[in-house]
Amino acid sequence: MPGWRGVREEVTHGKEATGSPAMPTPLNLDAAIVRILHPIRPAALLALLVGCAPEPAGTVINVYKSEENFFDEVVARCNRDAAGRYTIVVQSLPRDADGQREQLVRRMAARDASMDVVGLDVTWTPEFAEAGWILEWTGEDRAAAERDQLAGPLQTTIWDSRLYAVPANTNVQLLWYRSDLLPAPPATWEEMLAMAEALEARGAPHVIAFTGAQYEGLVVGFNTILASFGGSLVSDDGRTATVDERTVQALALLQRFATSRAASASLSNSRETEVQAEMENGFAAFELNWPYVYAAMRANNPAMAENLAFAAYPSVLPGEPARVTVGGLNYAISAFSRYPEQARDAALCLANRENQKHLAINAGIPPTLTSLYDDPELRAAFPMADIVREQLRNASSRPRTPFYQNVSAVVAAALSPPAAIRPEETARELRRTVQDALDSRGILP
Amino acid sequence: MSPSEPSPAPAASGPAGAARREDRTLGLLLCAPAFLVMSAVAGFPILYAVWLSLHRADLRAPDDFAFIGLDNYATVLSSPIWWNAFAVTLLIAVVSTAVELVLGMALAIVMHSTTVARGLIRTAVLVPYAIVTIVAAFAWRFAWTQHTGWLAGSAAPLTDPASAIVIIILSEVWKTTPFMALLLLAGLATVPVDLLRAAEIDGASAWQRFRWVILPMMKPVILVALLFRLIDAFRIFDNIFVLTNGANGTASVSIVAYNNLIRGLNLGIGSTMSVLICLSIALLTWGVVASFGIGGDSGRRGAG
Numbered sequence: 001m002p003g004w005r006g007v008r009e010e011v012t013h014g015k016e017a018t019g020s021p022a023m024p025t026p027l028n029l030d031a032a033i034v035r036i037l038h039p040i041r042p043a044a045l046l047a048l049l050v051g052c053a054p055e056p057a058g059t060v061i062n063v064y065k066s067e068e069n070f071f072d073e074v075v076a077r078c079n080r081d082a083a084g085r086y087t088i089v090v091q092s093l094p095r096d097a098d099g100q101r102e103q104l105v106r107r108m109a110a111r112d113a114s115m116d117v118v119g120l121d122v123t124w125t126p127e128f129a130e131a132g133w134i135l136e137w138t139g140e141d142r143a144a145a146e147r148d149q150l151a152g153p154l155q156t157t158i159w160d161s162r163l164y165a166v167p168a169n170t171n172v173q174l175l176w177y178r179s180d181l182l183p184a185p186p187a188t189w190e191e192m193l194a195m196a197e198a199l200e201a202r203g204a205p206h207v208i209a210f211t212g213a214q215y216e217g218l219v220v221g222f223n224t225i226l227a228s229f230g231g232s233l234v235s236d237d238g239r240t241a242t243v244d245e246r247t248v249q250a251l252a253l254l255q256r257f258a259t260s261r262a263a264s265a266s267l268s269n270s271r272e273t274e275v276q277a278e279m280e281n282g283f284a285a286f287e288l289n290w291p292y293v294y295a296a297m298r299a300n301n302p303a304m305a306e307n308l309a310f311a312a313y314p315s316v317l318p319g320e321p322a323r324v325t326v327g328g329l330n331y332a333i334s335a336f337s338r339y340p341e342q343a344r345d346a347a348l349c350l351a352n353r354e355n356q357k358h359l360a361i362n363a364g365i366p367p368t369l370t371s372l373y374d375d376p377e378l379r380a381a382f383p384m385a386d387i388v389r390e391q392l393r394n395a396s397s398r399p400r401t402p403f404y405q406n407v408s409a410v411v412a413a414a415l416s417p418p419a420a421i422r423p424e425e426t427a428r429e430l431r432r433t434v435q436d437a438l439d440s441r442g443i444l445p
Numbered sequence: 446m447s448p449s450e451p452s453p454a455p456a457a458s459g460p461a462g463a464a465r466r467e468d469r470t471l472g473l474l475l476c477a478p479a480f481l482v483m484s485a486v487a488g489f490p491i492l493y494a495v496w497l498s499l500h501r502a503d504l505r506a507p508d509d510f511a512f513i514g515l516d517n518y519a520t521v522l523s524s525p526i527w528w529n530a531f532a533v534t535l536l537i538a539v540v541s542t543a544v545e546l547v548l549g550m551a552l553a554i555v556m557h558s559t560t561v562a563r564g565l566i567r568t569a570v571l572v573p574y575a576i577v578t579i580v581a582a583f584a585w586r587f588a589w590t591q592h593t594g595w596l597a598g599s600a601a602p603l604t605d606p607a608s609a610i611v612i613i614i615l616s617e618v619w620k621t622t623p624f625m626a627l628l629l630l631a632g633l634a635t636v637p638v639d640l641l642r643a644a645e646i647d648g649a650s651a652w653q654r655f656r657w658v659i660l661p662m663m664k665p666v667i668l669v670a671l672l673f674r675l676i677d678a679f680r681i682f683d684n685i686f687v688l689t690n691g692a693n694g695t696a697s698v699s700i701v702a703y704n705n706l707i708r709g710l711n712l713g714i715g716s717t718m719s720v721l722i723c724l725s726i727a728l729l730t731w732g733v734v735a736s737f738g739i740g741g742d743s744g745r746r747g748a749g
Contacts, residue, residue: 102707109504109710127505135709214692266591266601268693274590385749402505406709413526417604417693443718444709445526445696 013322021249036396041440053089059086061346064107065116065119065329066100067092075359079348086342088117088350097121097216101405105329108334115334116320116343117350120329122397123404124158126238129159130402131174134332137163141344148353152392153368157330160402163249164332167368169359171327172391174384175311176279176287178304180341181239185311189253191261192286192314196262198283209275209284212258212267214416219398219408220325221288222415226250229397233411233434238401243427251415251423253316258418262286268417280304288313291353291384295364302307311386328368366392406444408439413445464671472589475556491723497716504710514712516719526701527718531725533610536727538678541617546667546676548572548618549625557633582687585616606693613695616684621677625670632666668737675733676726698722 006263030170063075082088093100093244104118108131120128128134137145146154147167157163175192177185181204186192192208199206226233233373241284258267264278276293278284280301287293297305313322331347333340349355356367361381365389372378373389399407410433414426501513521527558565573581589612590593591601602608636659644654660667680697685691691700702722706715 098708105504105710106707129508131505157648160644167520264591264601266604268604269590269601269689277593280570283592409704409708440506440509441520443521443526443701443714444705445691445701445712 061086061088061116063117064091113336116337117347118328121295122330127161127402129164148369152395165330166327166351169365172324178285178306179309181285188190189314205285207264207284208262209278209287212418213271213411217410223325234399243431249422249429253419255421292364321394323394324391326395355415409444410437494716498711498720502712517713517749521717527680530581530698541614543676544618545622545625546620552626553629569621579685582684586688613676628670632663636662
């Protein structure tokens with residue numbers, strides 16, 4: 001009998017899922033006891049069972065990434081293809097980017113050897129690369145990671161002209177609107193604000209749902225508006241704050257929207273989920289959000305999904321398309337992984353054509369592979385394909401610097417609440433605080 | 446301890462003195478393991494934080510590690526972000542503690558004087574305190590969310606600094622009044638019934654008995670309860686983290702420290718803030734104790 005000591009060890013293994021090759025196969029009794037003791041950690045338990053039940057001494061590749069719908073099939077497929085070379089176990093991170101990064105950097109700073117593949121938001125590559133936390137991809141591996149990739153997403157995996165990850169998905173926000181309320185989508189913010197006013201006048205839902213809470217989503221929205229004016233927050237080399245006349249223009253537009261009747265009362269507390277809910281509950285006529293809302297609405301409110309139409313993100317200069325901020329996920333290999341070879345294969349598998357297609361069709365997540373955008377099956381289930389590809393062509397990226405988190409924090413604080421922006425003054429504040437953030441001076445809000 | 450102890454015989458002479466010395470040594474030896482463990486788990490981190498606070502230590506620029514004296518303190522103490530958070534924290538701590546003291550006293554008296562369904566009432570009062578703070582905070586947040594929350598209606602009170610802070614204070618009060626009530630109830634139980642009877646016979650009204658008999662008798666308990674709650678309230682984190690995440694100027698010092706230490710990975714600045722929070726709490730505690738006039742003092746006067 002293994003006794004209590006044995007049980008405790010198994011619990012530890014389950015939580016950390018270190019997956020050492022020497023990990024003993026526990027008795028089924030152990031698993032049963034663990035199940036009783038730890039009913040609140042189904043993920044850990046699953047990891048334990050997956051790690052122990054079928055394969056005897058295989059290599060476990062731990063993938064740290066946010067929870068994602070329809071991802072289990074992806075993992076199952078890769079594990080089948082690996083044919084015993086390794087077994088992928090997903091360690092779920094929170095859904096919000098800040099929460100993911102907190103857990104990742106904490107483990108990375110502690111040189112956690114149980115991490116093999118890490119799912120990185122596109123903005124983290126410089127920080128993780130500069131800290132020496134992720135491995136560079138070279139030779140064959142680099143070629144495999146770059147094959148068929150769209151230029152925009154691929155760019156986010158590169159820092160200092162070295163490749164550090166394979167793109168898994170990309171993302172651009174679109175304009176979602178109610179086709180039963182509006183015959184045609186607005187092309188510019190001006191038009192959108194006017195339409196919202198007209199809708200309000202006739203007592204119809206009129207809110208423009210926008211991620212205005214003090215967090216990354218606000219920075220994404222502002223970056224899009226700023227880039228559409230032709231401006232940027234930080235110079236290309238990531239060393240100096242570039243705040244100028246265009247920043248003032250972008251601030252003025254954001255402030256005008258926030259103080260208009262088109263803004264929801266909870267604008268300054270709205271994140272993606274609140275924005276999505278405002279549309280699904282019938283309060284919003286417009287929604288600026290990622291394409292996942294399409295699949296989500298079909299699941300949550302099929303009746304309204306009939307009237308959910310999409311269009312290109314509204315521009316700020318008539319005749320010029322908006323320059324939408326690129327989002328998305330890349331897979332990097334932890335520098336502390338004990339199985340970098342297998343981890344790289346696993347990352348390539350998770351991000352391969354078949355799996356990107358599966359996630360695009362089922363979860364509405366835009367793929368990064370050029371050829372997929374012409375795949376008829378995908379186009380049927382993912383009607384946004386053309387607009388997404390078009391927007392990616394004119395996309396803008398968020399500041400590329402190892403200190404991005406600092407920049408994001410001070411920008412979000414300066415813009416929050418959006419209704420209190422005073423364009424000239426806020427621009428001056430941004431110039432000072434963004435430069436401080438780049439130099440890691442001062443304190444974060 | 447020992448110097449103030451009234452010693453029956455002049456120390457260190459004869460076999461009794463030797464035995465006592467031996468006892469002392471044994472006592473110290475028995476304490477030693479606990480002392481070592483405490484200095485390892487509590488002392489070391491505190492000293493390490495102080496040491497880090499004197500350095501430039503940013504995990505994003507690990508090569509820049511350098512001793513910079515009190516620069517971090519100057520950076521933090523000259524920042525409006527810090528002082529805004531400090532003011533918010535102090536406001537929340539003082540207001541919520543004051544409200545809790547009044548409500549807690551009322552609840553304690555109810556619990557103390559109730560004769561029917563005692564257990565049920567005490568249990569009911571304690572329910573909010575038994576709920577995990579994060580869960581309670583989420584309940585408050587959902588209740589105050591526009592459209593979906595039952596308290597919010599079509600307004601969005603969590604987006605306005607003033608109403609957000611009021612909600613934060615309300616949820617703090619709701620959550621910890623039972624704790625206050627419990628401490629005060631213990632104090633109420635120590636007030637001798639004879640004293641109250643005597644006051645009643647002397648013609649003191651209920652209010653007079655409360656003001657001039659119960660309150661003075663409970664002074665030490667009230668002091669302890671106040672200190673516990675002030676220290677706790679000054680470190681407020683989870684409630685704000687869930688309700689507003691520090692947006693719109695509602696961040697407490699703990700939230701700001703967390704943002705710099707855990708999100709920003711700036712160990713130097715983060716440690717500086719932790720040290721400052723610790724110092725603030727020490728000052729606050731000292732202030733409360735001093736303004737209360739310590740129990741021993743009034744006790745001596747009472748006896749004399």
